[in-house]
Amino acid sequence: MLCLITPLQAQTYDYDPDNGEEINELCSGCHGEFGQGGKDGEYPRIASQPLEFIANQLRLFRDRKRKNFAMVEYIDDRQLPESDIYDISRYLSEITLKTQLAPVDENAPDFDAYARLLESKMTMQIPKAEGDIERGEKIYNKECDSCHGKEGWGNHKNAGPMLAGQYTNYLWRQVKQLRTKQRIHDEDSPNDELLNEFSDQDLTDIFAYLSVMDD
Known part of the structure; x- marks a missing residue:
């Protein structure tokens, strides 16, 4: 289910993580700063997905084979060439989201509230769904x-x-x-x-x- 049967052919590019991060600033408007998605699934999680899966979906959006009005404005051959597709796909695939926050003592002298906030943004756990x-x-x-x-x-x-x-x-x-x-x-x-x-x-x-x- 939801599976790509044939492996995609990987292309070789010099990875530019700064470019991936810059492109992600645009993606984050819907998918979140760390690709965590949001609004209870209105925008899917894309962080940690396989690189070639992300790249293939972007190509489908670009070639108008997968319809999504929110994506049309941002994806075409001019705005998102193959090198950019590789950079953003790899950038997102390498993001690791935690499933729970580690316990900390907020009264400890070395407690870093800002670091804790960033950690919380990269923490995501799906609510338990009904079923057997x-x-x-x-x-x-x-x-x-x-x-x-x-x-x-x-x-x-x-x-x-x-x-x-x-x-x-x-x-x-x-x-x-x-x-x-x-x-x-x-x-x-x-x-x-x-x-x-x-x-x-x-x-x-x-x-x-x-x-x-x-x-």
Whole structure:
């Protein structure tokens, strides 16, 4: 589910992290300073996603093969050439978000309130979703982990996107788009109907399982 079947061909560029950071300033308006997304999944988490998955989605937006009105204004051949796609994709893929804050003593003489604030901005945990977690784990391990990685943390080798740590509401929106062909699951097999093989209850349970992987 939500998997890229064919590995994307990586291109070689000299990585410019400063350029990646600069481009991310534009992305952060919707996706957050650290790619954490927001508004309960209206804007998805993009931090820590596989580099080639991010790059491929940007190419799809650029080529108007994946429709998103918010992205149209910012992505075209002139505004986002391949070198920029590589820089921002790598920049985002290397961001690590914590799932919980470490306990600290705020009264300690060396307590740094600003550092704590920055740490909190890079901390993200998805609320537990309704569903049968044990059943969802079984289905996931049987049907999904080969593309999306162990416990849903993505497959960097095959550019399979991370599903754990992603907003559940966002995942449901993608299911709807994939089922109605508003979004193509696999560009090499555009008629693929993989998501239709899962019942809503199957997906509810899978998403319940994924929602506790960051606990």
